[in-house]
Amino acid sequence: MKTIVLLSEAKNPVSGRQQPSRLEAQAIGLAAGLDEAPQGLHAGSSEEGVAAGLGHGLGGLDVVETPAGDDPLPALSAFLRRAFAGDAPPALILCGRRGEGGLETGLVPYLLAEMLGLPILADAVAIRPGEAPETLVVDQAMAKGARRRITVRLPAIVTVHPLAPPPLPFAFGRMRRGEVRRHPAPAADAPAAGTLAGERPHRARPKLMRTAGTASGGANLHVGPEPEEAARLILAYLEDNGIRRYGPA
C-alpha cells in the first residue's frame, strides 16, 4: 500500500536544532508496517531535519523547495494532486498532529484533506489493511486511554497520536542511502485558502476540570440507528451530562 508521510520542520526543544518530529517518526514506523518503502514529503526551505526521517525508515523523500516562511499548503496539495494523477497513486497519507517548533499550525492535514477532498481521521495508534480492498482499519486513540476501531475507505489522510508505537530507531546508514528528490515550488498563483490566521496575545484560560469523558466511543457508539431511536439517544446523552435539563422527554 503506497504510503506518504508528511514531514514538518521540527526543532529540538533543548538545542533548537532542526530534527525530525517524533510524532512523524512514529508515523513512519506505522507506515513501514504497510509499505516497505514509505515516502516522505516535505515543503519548506531546508531538509536538514526531515532528512533524518530516512534514517527512521522512509524509503525516499520528496522535498518541495518553498521559500522559508511560505505556506506549505499550495506546494503540498499540488504535489499530491500530481501524485494522485500519476500511475502509482498513494493510498494513504500519514501526518503528525501539531507543530513541533516550526511555523506549523497543526491545521495542514485538515486543510489538505479539504483541498484534496479526502476523508481525514485523527489520532491513529495502529493501522492495518482492511479486509475489503482499498480500506484501512485504524485504531484511534481517545481521551482517557479509550480506543476506537474505524474502517476507512482509501485514499485517506490519517494523523498519528503520540501513543502510537515508538519510532524505529534512527539508522545513519539508512539515511545516507535514502534518496532525496528535490522539486521546485509550484508557481505561487492561488493564495492560501482559509489560513488567514491572526495573531493576538496569549490569554490564560481556566483549566477545564471536567470533560465529558469518552462517551462518544465505546458503549455509546450506535451504528445506523433508526432516526427516532437516534434522537432519543442524543437527548438522553444530553440529559445525562447535564447539558439539557428538562426531565425525561
Added chain:
Amino acid sequence: MTAAAFLPWLIVAMVLVAAVQIGRRVMLWRAGKTARVDWLAGLKALPRRYLVDVHHVVDRDKSASRMHVPTAGGLVLASGLLVLGLVPALAASRVYWAFVALAFLVMGAGVVLEVRRRYPRALPRLSLGRWQRLPVHLGVFAAGGLLTALLAALGNPLPALSFVTFLAAAAAGLALAGTAGTGPMRHALAGATHLVAHPRPRRFDPASQKGEATGLRPLDLDAEKLGAETPADFAWNRLLAFDACVQCGRCEAACPAFAAGQPLSPKHLIADLAAAAGGGHARPYAGMPYPNERAVGGAAGLDAPIVSPEGLVHPDTLWSCTTCRACVEECPMMIEHVDAIVDLRRFQTLELGAVPMKAEEPLAHSRGCDEPNGRPLFERTDFAAGMSLPRIVEKGEAEVLLWLGQAAYDLRGQRTLKALIQTLNSAGVDFAVLGGQERDCGDLARRLGDEATFQRLARANVETLSRYRFARILTADPHALHVIRNEYPAFGGSYDVVHHTAFLAELVESGRLAPASLAGRAITYHDPCYLGRYNGEVEAPRALLDALGLERREMARSGKRSMCCGGGGGAPSADIPGDTRIPDIRMGQVKETGAKTVAVACPQCTAMLEGVTGDRAEVKDVAELLWEAVEAGRRTPAGAAPARELQPA
C-alpha cells in the same frame, strides 16, 4: 627396516595433512577485508611477542604455562629432530634416536600436566569435547613416539612392538593433523600468524602508552557498508584472530556480564565468530553456554549475518558487553574482543537501527542536543552556583581546562566535582571550564555503535577546544579522558589529558596541598576500567590514598585485572537482564575486604556502586576523600597530630 624409520615420514605426512587443512582456513581468512600489515616488523617482533607478551599472560595461570612449555616445546623439538632423520646417516645413529626419545619424553611430561588440569574434572572455564580429547591424542602420539624412538635407540630389540607403538603414534598424529583446520590444533599456526599480523601492533610496543593500543579506530562513514554484519566484513587478520582462540575460558572467567548471568561469554562469542566463517560449528560447542541463553537459528556462512535471532549470535549477547576489556586483558592469544563487539554493534546501530529500545533514547538526545541525558548544555555549570568556577570564554586561556563531563548533571556526580573544584581553588590552580560550550565527549554513542554521532561530537569538541589556550585537560571522568586522549587525535585534536587522581596526586606530592591524615580508616579502591585497563593508570590513585594515611586493602581483582562496575559501554542503557547485577557482585568483593569505604575515581562507577541496595560500603570519590583531608588539615593547625578517628574500620 625398523618402525622408527617411518617416524620422519609420519611427520612429513602430518605436516602435509595439516597444511591442506590450514590451507582451507587460509582461504576463509582471505575472504575477509584487506588490512595493512607490516609483515617484516611483525616477524621480527614475533619472538618477543611470544616469549614476553604471551608468556606474561599465560603465566598468570601457572598450571597452564607449566603444561604448555614442555608440550609444545617437546612436540616442536621432536618433529624437528625427526625431519632431520630423513638423512640416512642420522637415522642409523642410536644416539640420534635417544635424543628423539628425550624430546618425546619432554612432550609426554607436558601432556601429563595437561591431563591433570582436565581429569578427572576439567576447570569449569575450559571447553570439553574435542578439547578434552586433545591431551589423549597428544599423549598417545608422545607415548607412541617415545617408545618407538626408545626401541630404536636400544637397537630395535622388539621389532613387532615397535610397529605397534609406531602405528599408535601415527593414528594419533594424523588425527591431530586432520583437525588442524577446525580442531584445537588450529591455535598453533593461527596463534603464531596472529602475533605476526596482529591488528594492534602497538600493544606489544613497550615504549608506547597503554591508551594508544586501546582506543577505537574511526570508521569511514562513506564506506559501502558500515560496521560488520557477516564474517566477510571483518578484516582478514580479525578472522585469523578468532581462529587463534584456545577456548581457555580466561576471558569468560573475567567477564562481568557472564558473572551476572547476562547472555554473554566472550569465549563463546569468539568461538561463534570463528565458526561463523566456516558455516557453523564443526562440532557442537563444548564450553559453558551463554548464561540464560537465547535461542538462535544458527544460520552461518561467510556472507550470512552473524548477529540476528536467525544467525549464530543473539543481539542480546552483543548488547550485554560493558566494553570493560577484562577479556582482552586476560586473553593469552591476544584476541581483541572489544573491537569485534564494537564492529558488530556499529552495523546493528548504523545500518539496521537495531539498538535496544532503551538505548535509543540517549542516542536520540546525543543527536538532538549533544548530551545523552537531554539536558541543555548551558545547565552544565548550574551545580556550581556560588562557587568560583571560571569560564574559559572569559579568560581566553588557562593552565588547566577542567572537563566536567556528564557528572555535572547528576546530583551524585556534582558532589565529586564540587570537592574537586574546591580542592583546585584551595591549591591555587589556574583552571577554567568550557561551560555551555562543552558537548558530550561521545563515549556512550561510540560504544553503542553510533559512530556518526560520535564523530560529529568529536569534531565539534575539537573545534571548540581549538579556540582556547590551555596546557592540559583535567577530567574526573575516565571515559572522557580515554576518548579525548586516545580517540580525538584521529579527529585532529591531540591534548595532554590528565585524570584528576593523577593531577591531585601531583598537587599533594609537590606540597601545594596539605591534607591531614585520615589514618584509622580502612578503604579499598575500585579501579575504573577506562583508567586502569584502558590507560594503565593504577598507581596515582593509590599513591594519593596512601598519602592520606588510609589503610588500603586490595580486592582480589584490582589494578589492570580489576572487575567492571557494569557501567561502561552503554550497558546500563541497553539494560539486558541477567540473574544479578554487576555492581552487586563488585560490592560483594568490596565487602570481602572488610573496608567500610570504597574509593572510586569515575562518575559511572560511583553511580553503579551507589545503586547497590542494602548494607554496603560507602562510596567516595578519591577527590572527596582528599577534600575531606584538606579541610581537616585546615582546621587542625599544621604540625599537630593529624590522625583523625573518623570512623573505626
